[in-house]
């Protein structure tokens with residue numbers, strides 16, 4: 001027999017759980033379908049930046065293993081280091097299994113039905129309803145929120161235009177003695193220069209370090225070597241217990257639309273990760289809430305919902321990603337520009353990005369003096385300093 005809901009949310013990450021929470025709170029019959037057994041592991045640094053914490057509608061303080069009020073940016077190739085401090089946490093360290101499950105539990109408490117080990121295999125729209133085929137049978141809903149992550153099966157089945165840039169990232173959970181863990185206590189560390197077009201990070205958790213590396217150039221091959229070098233740099237090379245994980249991060253949004261018929265795309269499925277840092281939880285939460293709000297305000301009317309969600313994404317998320325992309329290109333694809341800018345403006349740039357992470361400013365508030373901008377944008381300068389990525393990004397900004 002077909003089970004019927006007003007809204008089916010596919011995926012129980014922060015995007016899906018937040019959408020379900022908002023809908024359930026408004027009394028909308030909603031179900032979350034999650035293919036994994038819950039709580040599920042997610043390959044992720046588990047760093048929840050202040051911007052994400054501020055957007056989060058539920059209290060998750062008890063799953064925070066460590067608050068980092070300090071961020072350290074090291075430019076290894078230039079021998080430069082910049083440290084920023086804030087009175088509120090810049091990044092709060094969590095394990096994603098607990099963080100995501102906490103939000104989902106709040107959604108369930110508010111009235112959402114949760115189906116775990118329920119893999120969606122197909123979706124199809126028929127007039128005013130959607131059929132969702134799962135490994136456990138078919139379900140029906142008026143709308144589907146596709147929160148099924150970077151490899152979104154729902155988007156693929158719907159034949160939605162992509163255009164996202166998916167970059168590879170590795171994340172290792174490394175057990176080290178407490179005395180060495182203490183050295184990073186309260187500090188989120190970021191290292192640029194270990195590989196030409198990306199960065200590495202070290203996040204202290206309660207009993208281990210979460211270490212990662214990502215490449216903006218869409219090449220995965222060099223990452224393992226970069227990670228081996230990073231482990232040595234952090235004096236973790238001899239650690240016996242290392243859990244190795246890898247996945248992709250979408251650092252450029254889909255071409256759109258973000259709503260197709262009765263399907264709304266949110267989070268990584270839409271491609272809403274931050275192009276500068278690869279941080280994806282802030283806009284996963286934001287887009288999940290916006291999608292839910294569009295469904296509520298649009299009273300499940302197809303045109304109203306589409307207009308509301310498309311409008312709110314265009315107003316809030318897309319301009320941020322566009323401005324972030326500009327900064328990311330300067331940071332990662334033009335090493336000579338970076339070498340010129342950081343000795344002069346490194347602390348200011350670090351403070352600015354810290355403010356964005358902490359949720360105190362937005363990328364669109366960051367301004368460059370006209371002279372600096374002219375110098376950065378001078379075509380001769382960029383032409384001479386450009387690092388050519390394996391597959392150049394065709395920037396639509």
Ligand SMILES: Cc1cc2nc3c(=O)[nH]c(=O)nc-3n(C[C@H](O)[C@H](O)[C@H](O)COP(=O)(O)OP(=O)(O)OC[C@H]3O[C@@H](n4cnc5c(N)ncnc54)[C@H](O)[C@@H]3O)c2cc1C
Nearest residue numbers: 011013014015035044045046047120148149267268280281
């Ligand atoms: C190595 C790495 C490190 C990262 N570190 C950070 C970090 O420190 N901070 C940060 O903010 N971001 C980080 N990110 C990015 C962040 O993990 C994502 O942007 C974020 O998880 C997106 O949330 P989401 O809800 O859209 O998708 P997800 O969290 O990926 O959730 C998608 C869910 O959908 C489920 N699903 C998928 N397909 C189906 C299906 N067919 N049927 C049912 N369920 C399905 C999955 O099992 C999953 O639970 C990192 C990413 C990587 C790869």
